[in-house]
Amino acid sequence: MxxxxxxxxxxxxxxxxxxxxxxxxxxxxxxxxxxxxxxxxxxxxxxxxxxxxxxxxxxxxxxxxxxxxxxxxxxxxxxxxxxxxxxxxxxxxxxxxxxxxxxxxxxxxxxxxxxxxxxxxxxxxxxxxxxxxxxxxxxxxxxxxxxxxxxxxxxxxxxxxxxxxxxxxxxxxxxxxxxxxxxxxxxxxxxxxxxxxxxxxxxxxxxxxxxxxxxxxxxxxxxxxxxxxxxxxxETGVPLYLDDQVPRPRAGNRRPVTSPMGLYPASDGHVAIIAIQPAHWNAMAQWVHELTGNEGILDEIFVDIVVRREALEAVDAWVEELTTQFTKQELFVEGQRRRIPITPVNTVGDLRHDPHLEAVGWWRxxxxxxxxxxxxxxxxxxxxxxxxxxxxxxxxxxxxxxxxxxxx
The missing domain is CATH 3.40.50.10540 (Crotonobetainyl-coa:carnitine coa-transferase; domain 1)
Structure with missing residues (x-):
């Protein structure tokens, strides 16, 4: 030894x-x-x-x-x-x-x-x-x-x-x-x-x-x-298949569980958004309403994630109308303020100059x-x-x- x-x-x-x-x-x-x-x-x-x-x-x-x-x-x-x-x-x-x-x-x-x-x-x-x-x-x-x-x-x-x-x-x-x-x-x-x-x-x-x-x-x-x-x-394969023996289609950069859930375009890249809890959705709906004047998005029926899944294309379009008007960082900061889980999809360049990683001294x-x-x-x-x-x-x-x- x-x-x-x-x-x-x-x-x-x-x-x-x-x-x-x-x-x-x-x-x-x-x-x-x-x-x-x-x-x-x-x-x-x-x-x-x-x-x-x-x-x-x-x-x-x-x-x-x-x-x-x-x-x-x-x-x-x-x-x-x-x-x-x-x-x-x-x-x-x-x-x-x-x-x-x-x-x-x-x-x-x-x-x-x-x-x-x-x-x-x-x-x-x-x-x-x-x-x-x-x-x-x-x-x-x-x-x-x-x-x-x-x-x-x-x-x-x-x-x-x-x-x-x-x-x-x-x-x-x-x-x-x-x-x-x-x-x-x-x-x-x-x-x-x-x-x-x-x-x-x-x-x-x-x-x-x-x-x-x-x-x-x-x-x-x-x-x-x-x-x-x-x-x-x-997480992505075996249990879902064993549940009912039905292969799931590839989901791309969205998750068909509900909406918004997945990656959405910003003015300078993409952000990840997940709004499953009612509080998340209500905050997102209010933000979209304030920015675009969309009244329909405030309908209480959309609080149900099943309804949002059935109306996925429409809800995604409403959300994109908001996200494309801001940068990744602006969406992140405002999402934090509104208590919505929004995270920038970082590039390597973003990470190298990320203020949090710099503050904790992660790079060597x-x-x-x-x-x-x-x-x-x-x-x-x-x-x-x-x-x-x-x-x-x-x-x-x-x-x-x-x-x-x-x-x-």
Missing amino acids: NVAQRGSGPWAGVRVLDLTGLSGAYGTRVWAALGADVICVEPPDGNPIRRMPPLAPGHEGLEASLWWAYFGASKRSVVLDPTNADDAEALVALIGSADVVLDDALPGTQESYPWLANSGQGGLGVAGIVERFPHLTWVSITPFGMTGPRRGWLSSNLIGWASCGLASTVGFPHGPPLAPAGEIGVLMHGASLHAVIGSMMSVRARNQAAAAGEPGLGQTIDLSLQEVGLWLSP TESHPVLGDFTVPGSPFTTDGDWWAWQRAPMLGEHTDEVLGELT
Whole structure:
């Protein structure tokens, strides 16, 4: 197990080995931020994330990716080539020094790693590794899991969205399904965050058993992108379908529960509005009446959300007549004054200069020997203690000698 004590967070003293690409990057970043010694094992040409655009303006090469600058933060980089016998042997020793290993290789590869033969350990895979190092928690993040008829299928973040059914819920009623969240690998990040939860619980259970004088054993954790998506999907998919077996049409940027509910145009973008409670609707109706002179909207019949759902197109049109006359911020401020839930649909530029995020000090400035100073998001939560570690992303192989020296 790990003997190197790095950081001061709640998981200081725990070593996590990251053998993944994007599917484990966010989770291992959380591990590192909370004090664990996270070591990214990279091939000689670097982790695939290092080649993901966008690149920092005016820079190129394996240190220029803004994705790596964010997801590599607070980790250490070790370059090993498992086709080399010495490097393969070092990798086995490094695995033995870890508490947790995250791996996103396909099941067939994980079951029989070729580099184990190069290290003199034979053709064993995960089963043989955890038998040799019983304290170890091994986390497999694969498209469809380590078992089942689709275990060997190739996949991607987009295929994960499609296979779990979530993609079928995104888009407009008469159009095709749309990829959620643009190009970002949200489902992969969700899977890696579940990997963090599972592996932290495994380490905790192991340590508790050891403290009680019992064998401190790790666990193997099997994460499937499809199954993580299914776990996330109930709000939009599974329970609705199981309720009456009737597939729901895609709702676009409105929700056909009632009106107003969804995204509405402002003069400079869009706002999100939800008016389900009678007080919300009465305030909205009064505002529309004051601005447009619409008398019909004040009819008490519209207080009933079912009636507003049946008259959805008309009510939406009345609401849009109001929203298009104001900016996002004006709608937000006046909505707050009238106690109506209205929120601007922020762009990245809006968020970077958001006065609330500025006031709470959420954005951080980091320095990098190649990229210089740049701004990054802060921590997803704060605590009374200073739990979060903030170090720049490592250069390729920056810590190889340091980490391998710790194994001797």
